[in-house]
Amino acid sequence: MLSVRCSTRVSNAASCFIMASPYFMHRRAAAIRRGNQPAGCTPAASLRSKLTNKRRDAAPVAYVAVKAEEEEARISEQRPSSAPLSTGGCHEPLQQAAVQPKTETDAVPLSSPRRRRRQLKVEYDDDDGVLPVKTEHWEPPEWKKQLGFIREMRSSRDAPVDQMGAEKCYDTEAPAHVRRFQVLVSLMLSSQTKDQVTGAAMQKLRAHGCTVENVLATDDDTLGKLIYPVGFWRNKVKYLKLTSAVLQKEFGGDIPDSVEGLVRLPGVGPKMAHLAMNIAWDQVSGIGVDTHVHRISNRLGWLRKPTKNPEETRKALEEWLPRELWGEINWLLVGFGQQVCLPINPLCSVCLNQHSCPSAHKNSPAKRPKAGSQRSPSPTSSFKAKTEPGSAVKDERITEESLTRPVSPTKHRRKLKSKINH
Template identity: 80%
Template sequence: MTSPYFSQSRSGVPRGGAHTGGRRPADSLGSRLSRRRRNVDPVSSVEVKVEVEEARISEPGPSSAPLSAVGCHEQASVQPKTETDALPLSSRGRRRRQIKVEYDEVKPLVKTEHWEPPDWKKQLGFIREMRSVRDAPVDNMGAEKCYDRDAPAHVRRFQVLVSLMLSSQTKDQVTAAAMQKLRAHGCTVENILSTDDEMLGKLIYPVGFWRTKVKYVKLTSAMLQEEFGGDIPNSVEGLVRLPGVGPKMAHLAMDIAWDQVSGIGVDTHVHRISNRLFWLRKPSKNPEGTRKALEEWLPRELWSEINWLLVGFGQQVCLPINPLCSVCLNQHSCPSAHKNSPTKRPKAGSPHSPSPKFSVKTKTEPELESAFKDERTRKKSMSSPVSPTTQRRRLKTKLNH
């Protein structure tokens, strides 16, 4: 061993512990360690104390484990504790500022369910088969057939728009006849503006609401000349700004005139048939609601085809009143097949409307005989000729009463 403590103890201290040679006995190991601790620098002790206290504070919760032996000895030589050090360990732990951890709420992804009618592909295939001949009025006299194919492009587009405006609430046969007269007169923006209202009314008569349509056609022509240079707008937003042009006309004009599919053109036939086939998630009350409902699920590549398919189908088979369900290929899959159109309810007070206030009284046999006798007498008096004297007498009797 090279330690000085062990070397001095061997040379100066006998086994029995008696002093020898008059020399001062060597200090024991314990006394030397005690003296060394008393001479330790107080600054280093404070640092050790702080480290020990910080270590205890960082522990989760109050600890009941005793300090190490070195820490217990050094506490005696440390300066008096401050007020903070005198607090219990649990109090010092609570005085630390707490950190609030906030988590961003992660919203679950909502999967949108794609709804579509169960048998729509089968039903559409049957409608295509029934419309394969294409001999309905819309096929021969629709807006696609009413413009002059030899006219300039902007004139053809204007004639398509005019034919769509005239077709509202009007059969295709009447619209085609009116457009034929307009084309013979000159169906251009300049000619329409130079024609007076009376003459224009005679040209388009007898389309539905022809007086109102005369006003709309004149206003639209003036707006096209001022804002669009005689051509029609190439957007739905621009078309619906024109007087008398609605969403159905705008989408059809975009398809026919500009060869752009912007939406489904829904008229009364498309609206009626879509509701009868239950092609809507909820029944629609107007064509615009039907258009929005159809565009939610119907593939876009079918938007242009669906109009002329359903219009011709509604003109020939799925009629507004008494549809021909017996010849329809969809009669086994259509929810509305073989159901007659609802009859109109009789007005209140009419002979056919039952009155809840009064109960129906069944006449007995004697009363029936009396009623028949009165009826025969009344008819006999009405059929027999009445002399002027008798008429004056009856009139005088009524006046006296």
């Protein structure tokens, strides 16, 4: 009888030891639910029952119990296999599992069935020692060579802009503020007007007294006769009066010393403002682009894409052209456009850039002159073209006589008969 009792106690102790192991927690829980508790061993309440009771008291929601079972199963799977086995009894492992605190990541809010993701704080490394990425700098392929040839063709300085431009139209002996005002007036008159006409008008204005006070004191008819025949002379008379009034009221008879102030004046555009800053104030604020600079820049391919107006050309040139050339480029290209790169029928055969210019020998179509109008002869280039010995340069320009000379029908028939007979 004693041996039977000892064996029963040994088997019960062994079963308690085995059931206390983390590997047999699920089996032991199943045995407890079936009521097969061994005698003499009082197991503690399981983790599932504790979690279920606590959460049932806190919030009696139907899905809380299901969450508790899932949490119990997950915690039991995350227990390390190398956890030390307790030899003190079957109660200690269960108490350790129940007492072990949950980490912050294990906590599941009861208000939402789905766990919210924690916001991550993004931090960037310091850029010390890292070179910035350089953007591609575009420039025309042969612009330096072309600019050198233009300088060579402009070396004589005998274009109309060299003799009658805005730099030559002011009185050198006048006070500084009067000289600056005369520079601005000459630029206003030069719009849509040849330099010869502008120079003649400025000579008459200077003889009359080209100051802010004299312009305001002169009536419109007299002022119109002084500046005639500049282009749009009636509008320019109005602009001269308005601009002079603004200068006298706001600037004391002087002109503004900024592009922003200049373009606010009536009849003054960006081209005039940049040229006035360069000539009157000796400051390079931008490129003065007129019709010559606009035309030649597009012909030479100095722009990423063709532009439609001088203002677009100015912005495109300033993107790549070095700033030290901004004050020179207007003077070079204007004289070059007056002598060689003409608006109609450019003299490509004598141009030094004819082999590198993408528009060379692509003459613009000749325009028929209006009845009764007389076109002034185009200025010719004074530089000598570099040709081989014995070769001749043929001028392919259409003369004005060939366009306006009437051809009699009888003479035309005689020419046809002579061609047929030969």
